[in-house]
Amino acid sequence: MVIYGYNGAHVRTAPVPGACPSCLAEDSLRASVYSRYAHVYYIPLFPFGKPVAAACANCNLSWDQKELPAQLREPVRALKRETRLPLWTWSGTALLVLGMGWAAVAGTQNSRENDAFLAAPRVGDIYTVRAKNDDPNYSLLKVVAVKGPTVDVVENQFQIDNDHPIDALNSPGKYGKETFSLSQFELKIMQNKGQLTDVDRLETE
Numbered sequence: 001m002v003i004y005g006y007n008g009a010h011v012r013t014a015p016v017p018g019a020c021p022s023c024l025a026e027d028s029l030r031a032s033v034y035s036r037y038a039h040v041y042y043i044p045l046f047p048f049g050k051p052v053a054a055a056c057a058n059c060n061l062s063w064d065q066k067e068l069p070a071q072l073r074e075p076v077r078a079l080k081r082e083t084r085l086p087l088w089t090w091s092g093t094a095l096l097v098l099g100m101g102w103a104a105v106a107g108t109q110n111s112r113e114n115d116a117f118l119a120a121p122r123v124g125d126i127y128t129v130r131a132k133n134d135d136p137n138y139s140l141l142k143v144v145a146v147k148g149p150t151v152d153v154v155e156n157q158f159q160i161d162n163d164h165p166i167d168a169l170n171s172p173g174k175y176g177k178e179t180f181s182l183s184q185f186e187l188k189i190m191q192n193k194g195q196l197t198d199v200d201r202l203e204t205e
């Protein structure tokens with residue numbers, strides 16, 4: 001269940017000059033500005049609105065925005081204008097943007113690495129492959145020999161419904177014994193067709 005909704009937070013309270021319209025006490029009026037913000041799982045996403053309210057400290061009468069006495073409207077409006085909503089009400093959005101930026105950088109880096117590994121294959125490279133570009137099941141090919149522009153690979157005997165199958169499938173016993181050859185050209189075509197989605201070079205050698 002996604003928990004989302006709106007919250008309010010007190011931002012600022014300031015005195016308002018003049019006398020209370022109800023009890024006539026001088027200098028007893030206070031106005032408050034609140035920040036209303038949307039949240040998901042209590043992480044603030046963005047602010048949307050600055051409700052205001054006013055109260056008399058002497059008689060404790062209070063007014064919300066719609067029922068402000070005429071003399072209070074202008075000073076309260078001014079206070080609202082000069083009150084900035086706190087930046088933290090944007091923190092969830094900031095996190096999302098940072099996360100997307102990080103994913104984009106990581107994605108670009110990974111695809112550059114894949115290209116470099118395909119161009120200069122090494123024994124032990126592992127290709128994540130699937131039968132078609134919309135197949136949810138992935139398997140692995142492992143490079144066992146490099147012969148110029150051609151690699152010999154063994155095929156993993158298993159498939160898994162996960163685009164990062166290496167953790168589950170990459171153990172020696174899960175690969176077949178039979179090798180077959182793939183040229184760099186064929187690998188590039190598989191990559192362009194979305195059949196070869198990742199190249200991993202495990203740093204164990």
Ligand SMILES: [Zn+2]
Nearest residue numbers: 020023056059
């Ligand atoms: Zn009062």
